[in-house]
Amino acid sequence: MFVHGIGGLRDAAEERREWLNALADGARAAGHADAVSGLTQGWLAETRFADYSDLFTDPDAQGAGAVPGAGAPEEREDQQDTAFMTAFVRALIDEVDHQARERGDRRTAAVAEDALAQLPDEDGEDDQEQGVGEPFRVLGRVLTTLLQAPGLRGSAQWASGLPLLSHLSQVGRYLRRREADGDKRTLDARIRDRVLSGTDPDRPLIVVSHSLGTVVAFEALRGYGGRVPLLVTLGSPLATGAAVLQRLEPQPPRTPARVERWLNFWDRDDIVVGRPRLERWMRPNASGVVPVTARVDSDGLWVHTATKYLRQAAVAGPLVEALKAGPLVEAFEK
Template identity: 50%
Template sequence: MRLVFVHGIGGPRDADTEQEEWLRALAEGARRAGHARKVSALTRGWGVETRFAYYGDLFHRSGAQGGGAPEAAGGTAEDAAVVAELLLEVLDERLAEPGLDPGEERVLRHARARLAPAGQGQGAGEAGRRVLNALTTLASAPGLRRLGELASSRLTPTTLGQVARYLNRGEPDGSGATLDRRIRERVASCLDQDGPTVVVAHSLGTVVALETLHEHKGEVPLFVTIGSPLGIRTAVLPRTRPQPLATPECAGRWLNFWDRDDVIAARPVLEDCTRPNTARVLPRSERVDSDGLWVHPAALYLAHPAVAGPVVEALDTLAGL
């Protein structure tokens, strides 16, 4: 039996260090959820084998530049167009919210105009440059509540471009295996093929994990997604495989958590766009909020009792923590 973590977008990371951070956050959430006696088991690895499915190195391409437009960061114009679609939907979602501060609305509309100039199709022109212009506009107005993570430069065209590079199904290696296939193989190698696996996936990792689990034959009694972009109707949802979006057959339960200030989870209620598996399992989405400008990190989600509680309860049932 295993607990498998699947990370999302971002720069290079040390898998062992990241796994420890996620476990510490999960232990803190377990403590808050009233499972203090299980904290030692989580942090010391007793009772359950933990794997961190790391694939970030697969995004690296020699000569890539970290801060530019997606074309300059190892992607393509097609990748940049997907990023533009994603960012446009994020901006439109925020602009549609009631009670928006007038100053914030002005900044968001200016950023949107730079992203999708009037008279141009959404995919026309230099999409990467338009994305960069929109992010620059947001960065010039710090303090935006919902889009603070964009304004803080935590999300760049390069990191957002990882979503596009995965979903565009390109970049084959010498054997012909595309980037998305190689990433799923990394995740699949971490799953328990003979026993049950509890899967916790974050950000882009929720897309990767979902697609991997559709090919997995083992048991997954609990699938948890946090900060997921799966519901983004333009850039992500129609590109996710298989279509239509459905719960993997191996999943006995699917819990989806989102923060209202997490821009990556722009359309968070996944049960509205997902078909059940044959066991009638659908995602169950729940809002969990954290304080601060940058709320997307996995550790913030995992430290929330609503997230950690079901995970440790599932592990308790399976392994007797």
């Protein structure tokens, strides 16, 4: 099962194909050319792309933390949303600064410092003076500054800071646990229900998750009753302590009970990923399983895409090996 991260509306069938093709490239690089046809034609494993993207655009599912000016009602924001997004954006910029200094990239470090200097206070006390929505507009300008860094400039994913902030705000909206209008279920619960829809606990399930999807998968699996031979997390913000890790449920966070192996991959140049601390902050399940983190290196600074990770031999290799150990066929139901 593939679980996507932040972004706009998805075409589940097309993205499933793209993720499988990327995984096939990674399998070939890892010496598993014999698995390529099995992956792309569907006989090695039945694969589902769990698409919950429409829940972030459904008016009945809108939660707090949406970004004014990006299609969301301004009156829903509050000081808690401002504090979360400011802390989250600060953590991302800190990562860019840290990575640039490691590489000796003074130009990118200077851009990051400039962006940090523009950040508003995290307590949100000045919201009323600034006007409704102003803190988010400031954060949008901060991210626009960040996107001027040499490696980020001209990114095809986000032309300016406000669209990027709109997508990043999905993390905050998921973690707010607020009931949607006319629905007693919170947005995060609706997302987890969507992800687990069609899975069969009587059949083993391999989960490959990316970005916000790693948070969703982690929480969705906490009460899952079936075998999970392998959980793969790519470009995960789970280790972003103040902003994400402390908001996970349950607390303190621990590996979901039925997960038998957890591989966590990060790219040094992926700004959405905190430095590799996850294994130190995640408690083991009853079987002693904790995440094992490995670094991969992709081309370019902006590497926060699932397909770039899946093309890595280090990612695809153990995933294909787990599939070959099958039969690991996930229930597929739309």
